[in-house]
Amino acid sequence: MDEEEKKEDDTASEPEDSEVVESLEDTRDDSVELFEFNEDGEEDLKKTLKKLRADLKRCIAEKEEYLNGWQKERADFVNYKKQEDDRRANLSESMREHILTRFLTVLDSFNMAFSNKDTWNKVDENWRKGVEYIYTQLSAIFEEYGVKEIGKVGEDFDPNIHQSIEMTPTDKIKENHKVSDVIQKGYKLGHNVLRAARVNVFEYNGPTEAK
Numbered sequence: 001m002d003e004e005e006k007k008e009d010d011t012a013s014e015p016e017d018s019e020v021v022e023s024l025e026d027t028r029d030d031s032v033e034l035f036e037f038n039e040d041g042e043e044d045l046k047k048t049l050k051k052l053r054a055d056l057k058r059c060i061a062e063k064e065e066y067l068n069g070w071q072k073e074r075a076d077f078v079n080y081k082k083q084e085d086d087r088r089a090n091l092s093e094s095m096r097e098h099i100l101t102r103f104l105t106v107l108d109s110f111n112m113a114f115s116n117k118d119t120w121n122k123v124d125e126n127w128r129k130g131v132e133y134i135y136t137q138l139s140a141i142f143e144e145y146g147v148k149e150i151g152k153v154g155e156d157f158d159p160n161i162h163q164s165i166e167m168t169p170t171d172k173i174k175e176n177h178k179v180s181d182v183i184q185k186g187y188k189l190g191h192n193v194l195r196a197a198r199v200n201v202f203e204y205n206g207p208t209e210a211k
Contacts, residue, residue: 096145096189097189097192097194100142100145100147100187100189101194101195103138103142104194104195106138107135107138107139107142107185108184108185110131110135110138111185113131114135142187145189146190147187147188147189147194148188149185149186150186150193150197151179151184151185151196151197151198152179152182153179153180153181153182154179155178156178157178157179157199157201160193160196161186161193161196161197162179162186162196162198162199162201163196163198163199164199164200164201165183165199165200166200166201167200167201167203168201168202168203169203170202170204170205170206171204171205172202172204172206173204173206175202175204176202176203176204177201177202177203178201178202179199179200179201179202180199180200180201180202181199182197183198183199183200184197184198186198
């Protein structure tokens with residue numbers, strides 16, 4: 001094939017200008033037309049301006065719709081994240097309370113051993129001091145986590161932190177409904193009661209005051 005034949009083939013393979021224009025017109029999106037024309041084919045400024053205003057109004061409405069949707073999704077995500085953080089915090093708090101509550105029985109065992117001072121003081125001194133040191137360490141751990149004892153002799157009976165076991169008769173009206181004995185110590189973690197104190201409560205049995 002000589003050079004002239006090659007040029008003719010290349011020219012034949014190229015599309016005509018009219019074909020390119022027709023192809024662009026076929027793929028053109030009518031929604032992006034900016035101008036309006038009258039019947040004479042001339043640009044109609046009033047119609048064009050009216051169309052531009054309508055397009056601008058539509059764009060503003062779409063922008064508001066997208067913005068509101070984005071803001072709603074963002075608010076939902078923030079709320080979801082907060083709920084997840086609260087759920088994890090509550091779960092962590094519940095697990096901590098559960099573990100500390102399980103160890104309360106260990107403290108009870110120490111307190112029972114210490115309750116009879118005469119018997120406890122007869123135990124070998126080195127062994128006794130070792131046990132007392134372990135008790136001190138355990139108490140320090142509870143204190144570190146904010147666990148506090150509740151239930152003291154002489155304080156007013158409070159059903160929120162006390163569990164009444166027996167009523168102790170008294171002829172002193174000032175002692176009425178006050179804690180007479182602490183049978184088992186109670187404990188609180190912050191505002192939550194891990195275990196109510198088991199107590200005996202004074203009950204006044206003296207003469208009724210005249211009205």
